[in-house]
Amino acid sequence: MGIRDELKSAVLQLSDYPQKQHTFDELALEIFRFQAVANPVYNQYLGFLKIDPRRINRLEKVPFLPIQFFKHHKIISGNAPEQIVFESSGTTQQNVSRHYVSDLPFYEHISQKIFEQFYGPLTDYHILALLPSYLERNNSSLVYMVQSFIYRTFSRESGFYLHNTAEMLDKLQQLSENNQTHRKVLLIGVTFALLDLVEEGHDLSFMENLKDRIIVMETGGMKGRRKELLREEVHAILTKALPVKQIHSEYGMTELLSQGYSMGEGVFQLPASMKVLLREINDPFKIISTQFHTGLSKEAVVRGGINVVDLANVDSCCFIETQDLGAYQPANQQFSVIGRFDNSDIRGCNLLVV
Template structure:
């Protein structure tokens, strides 16, 4: 597909740097033509390839739209699905599903985005996570697997959580004893589990930690600053050596911020919008609102996603995260998306 190849060339840095606006409108046309639920949704809002003049007008779907599995958001037939990532949830929750015809764009966005943002090469990576074989429908675990293959392809047994969810700290302790710097990849909850169970170990000098996810759900609830101070203390790293990732199953491209930085930064093929909750329009500079992400690596689904988070825009693809909307996606909004996406 010509559009897919152009996106890959952009990610690899081959050829001239394209116009984001031009590429975004091409991606929107592609998704409008091939993604029937999204076409209905966009048409109901009066947004079509003929009426749009720029990427900021591309309609965003709420993340809950990925839970409407009766009319999946994809640009290819069911028989072409090669992978499905699912959102986390309890057994009573309806889990969102993000289907992929091909994971090349997703994986290239992870690796090349990491480089384009200027993050350090992970050295001696370990993963406080299940392996991709144990959690094949987790987008985060697949991301970890992609990074492992890119930076430590010959490494084995780097996964510290088994198929039952049990943490085995022994391999990490053995690696620490060698005194070589370590890059530890984890969720916030995984780090808290190690701390609460007294399994955290001081990491060698030069180590750093990648963390993602929320800070609630273990025995106590912590604010981000308190959590990161606790992790830095127990794992004996500098607080500035904690890298936070903002990502979600519905996106292909993450955003990153080091502890102490005020903004998360994204790849060149992403843009963010902050929407005024009262007017539904783009918020004035410096004003908070609902965070929307336009991710062109989402070629096979929907590029524009309305998150459940509040933020302040700090650049075209960077933002200061304020936290989750306490009234995130009330049922009325979900019904509205359902009505617009449903063919009946």
């Protein structure tokens, strides 16, 4: 087993046996030292910053790679050939991010593991996706992940329905009338598609029968199809039209292989493979120190630019400086996205402006 495989195994074990294996910070520093050497772009970036990786002994001292690097460079650690290149949904080929993935089974494994950590077994669900189908866009990490989830539900009712809403509504009505199944229904979609669904005049009254077993999850993104709305506005529109009290959300992006999930109100919980650190808005190299202060009250909230540590990115780079602005609660490790930096690209998949 090589170093890459050993690190991936440790990432998976982190969530299986958190009390016995590496602590998150220890494993993150181990991966940092590996990537500081094995990732040519990251290695060069550290060189420009005059950083000696051997002197980095705390996670908050690790330099984070600006996310824009994924648009102009091949961010990869080691020499394993890529199996797929995930691309973001930019308006031109020049402004898309690319994530070179050399271990698809690992991505499938950890994304399923994360989902089931928060929602239980995939076999407990029918998944109806208001997303482009895998055949239409097989270079989207989100579409690939949901396709993998659909396959693992072992449900004939699961599938992609973005361009055949009437068929999806028929399927939902059938499920609403079937009281013999224990399965829940996950309706997951890009935000503009969910809004279109509830505003096109369909009779959705039958969905009352599903109110105890349906989850509606938005993945963000208007893709230029609609005016950007506050997250609260979107969730108010959807909860008024659908028999749910909360709209769930997924936080992920092309450049990350892990996901965070929100059970409502845009407050995200993180899996064992992720951590969010906030940086000063005017100093990208300074992590907000109060985040590490043990005397903070449980209600304390820290605000700043979102840096993500995603340990699933062993084959690329685990330390990403995003263009999102966030509010973070150190006491419970929950965060919310509260906006974006000026002049940053509006991400097509997973962000509502707030």
